[in-house]
Amino acid sequence: MKRIIKLSGIVISTILLVFIAGVGCDDGLGDKTFLTTDELTIAQTLDASPEKFSTFVEMLHLTGYYTSLQSYGSYTCFVPVNEVLDPYIKERWGVNLVSELTTQEQIEEVKELVKFHTMAKSVGASGFIEGRMPDTTYTGDYLTSSYLLGGGIGNLIINREAKFLQYDIRSDNGYIHCIDKVLTPYSDPVPVVIERAGKHTIFIEALKKTGLYDDFSVKLTETGNKKNFTIFAETDSVFALSGINSFDDLADKYAEGDTDYEEVTNGLNRWMAYHATVSFLYSADIPDEGYLSTVLENNAIKVDKNDDVLKINESETGGEVETWVSLVSDYSNYPAKNGVYHTVDTLMDIFIPKAKHILFDPVSSQPEYISRAIRSMNKVTADKYSEVDWYPPTNTVRFIQRSKNVNLDWNFFDMGGCVWYEFITPILAKGKYEFLVCSNGGNNARGKFQVYWDDEPVGSIYDVTKKASQVGAPDSVAMEANGWRLGKEWITNKAGTKQSDSNGCMRFIITKELLCPVQKRHKIKLVAVKSGGIPLDYFEFIPVD
Template identity: 30%
Template sequence: MKNIVWRISAKVSKLILFALIMFGCKQDPVLWKVVSTQQVISEYVASREDFSEFNKILESTGLNSLLAVRGPYTLFLPSDEQMKAYYTEKGVKSYTEFSEDFLKTLTLNHIINRQIESGDIGLGAISEPNAIGDFIVTEFVGSDIILNKKSKIIKRDILASNGVVHHIGKVLDPIAKNVYEVLSGNPSYSIFTEGLRRTNLKDTLQIISFMYGKKPARTRFTILAIADSTFNRFGITSINDLIAKYTNAPDSITYLNNGFYRYMEYHCLANTYFLSDLRLNTNLYPTLTYDNNVSITVDTDYKINLDPKTKEYTSFVIDLSNNPAKNGTVHTILGLLPVQQPRPVTLVWETTDHFDMKQGDYYTKYYERWFDGQNTFANIKWEGDYLLYYYKINHGLIRDDALSMSGWWWVEVTTPKIMKGKYRITGNIWSGQINYAVYVDGVNTALIKTSDPANSTTWAEVEWTTTTTHKVKIVNTSPGLLFWDTIIFTPIN
């Protein structure tokens, strides 16, 4: 079987190479290189009697064919003993009692479309979502790796010719609860949960997906939750106590500018950040609040809103954090975390970091181009022959991607909200073969020449009095190629 697959792959690869040459694509073809004579993953599972239950499910759903092709894939594989324990937990005697849709979801929940070996796993979550779009939480008990709080990897890094297999000690049950349901199902967080309910923030936090164009897009949230026991230490024993602490207008706590509403909203981040997603040193992360961010410093601890003078901060309760949800994660913090405006820090922002751009299958995988410069993306506008999503591994770009244009053009991007303050703005223009003008919020701030250093020439010095988004536009004054990777906002003290 594997030889047939390899022969077919070789023939297909030759046809792809021929097509690329004929149609003049400039991107180098990526061929599947067989790096071993080991079995493909589907063959490995089928050859082991102790994994016959999972193999039957693979065959019944047709997903064994997925694990027989190129990949690379990661499979978290439960044994027959674990599968039968799962049947008992679900009140069935056989996998045949599950619907076909559930079996597909269950199987894909154990598969990642990338090779993840044990050395790639840290505290937080696996960097790539699984085949149903959920992130698998990862933690350590001693040297043991625990998945989704429950399943230990009992045998690691079994290499196959199209990926890697890990034996696990418990079936990974598909995550079904949203972040609000994770909290509301735990009585230890009754005050905080009631705050989300009364402000109506729960309605937003229960959204798992929505239609974006012709396909669903996933929502992602992070909740910095506070347990009742922590509130109690500060003399807060009920939701009314908490409301009274942060507002004098308890009848208007659903209003955006109400103090209590802003307090609860400040604990809700507008993306999913497991502990492994929090970057070293001090960085700002967007809250649902329209005009604020939260500061998190990672050094000897995970520190929220670290005061550089007093060294005080709000900490995470590590053991009670990284709780997986269908639309994000819930962390537990040890403190009240009142609303505050964090001081500005250096922001290195990638020009490809836009929600709508990330919805494409091409994102961080291959090139894509567009021709409508006004209606394709909400926060990228351009004029020129076309805009290219450029993707090339190991070419000096932060995430191996950039915005690219050629000929005569202009392109404008809208940034995420940036804390008010004074900044020096620079950019990483990878080409350096063009002259161009820079505009910040519609004002011409610089004329850059090909002789100017690409990464250190100042585009602007600005002082912003509000925390909001901004527009940065570059217009070439000589024809040529653009590869625009990042904009850097450096605070000026």
């Protein structure tokens, strides 16, 4: 049996589509420029310094993008100076001037180059952190920023290629950052990028022998959506520390004589599949704690960040000395067209974690929220989410985020007006849990719901209309007897109001005996017994010894 990898495509933002569709030969703006003030736009600012930027400006004119960067909007441009771009053009296309690029293929390449150097968001240098940029370029890719040479903006490296010559050149519609190299647009998938690095030859051979090299090289789904992988790879030197000096050594250790490496039950195949997630995660995107789903079904990577140190699969012996896997920073956060790869400092074996306390936020835990494809107060239909569903799939606002909300991450999921809602949980380790749900209930809530766990009813009716006084608040003993608990003391709004002091934010105990026999994700379904609004905050899973 061969492994079939199922992935959800990511939604490219509307503004990206507008840019790509609207800045061709006829960009829809004509010769008009829409300005917010009399200040210079990015295009005009570049035009005003021909000694540095004339070649890039010529590229903007050639592609039709000049008008777009002269128009109302919010952009960030990483602009190579003339002395960098001129030799690049000569080496790449064998011409001396942009005007000599006349074929459609050449123009399309220049378009890709300009789009890769431009983000649909205004970001100053102070907004760059280790890892990916806060938004995608117009090619749909994330640039990276890193401080491998030390702290300070002067040591910042973009995509491990370019440094700033000048930064934060402010214009009316965004920022210009002047760089000393041309950024290379992503074209290769993750396995090719790892192979090209030349430090992971045993790992690459194992990917090829297991068939995962081809699986992880797919860039698009059958429907045209983008696939993403994050791969954690050992270098040859890391393997050598464990006495593994060849592919045969690796196979001997994990396959145990079974040479059908493409079979999903093969020990080596399982070990390699465990090294990949089906998500796009730079180190900064890895959660502070929790689990990462891997291609190996029902086996997740445990992560914890303590004092900015990422600990992968930290042992749980309870002793004074614990072990874990770390990232090698110099060889991590390497982007590709369909994801990113990291290098680990020791063998990353399949880890079986203990059950742990998890808060599942149905808003900010969603990949569409993380990728900014869906934002607060945006109307969406159910098909816009990959891990949330509702019926009927109406076009409506599904979450609201405000600093005054006494909710986790200051947001809640609006469950009004539908028959049922479904949510796919994070990875839960094998174990027994208390299962709770928190909402903004009381006077403004009208719904009553039956909760289902993996399509089986669990617990009594969740009556969100219950007021705090009806369930014994603030007496915790009386509330517990009635199946309720106060909200979390550490969850506050911006003003500092505690959730535990809010009568409208209580936790309902669905069950104290939720059994999870295997490590996996699950489905929560809430079916309306009585329809009505319910601002859903979070689900909670508390391990039971």
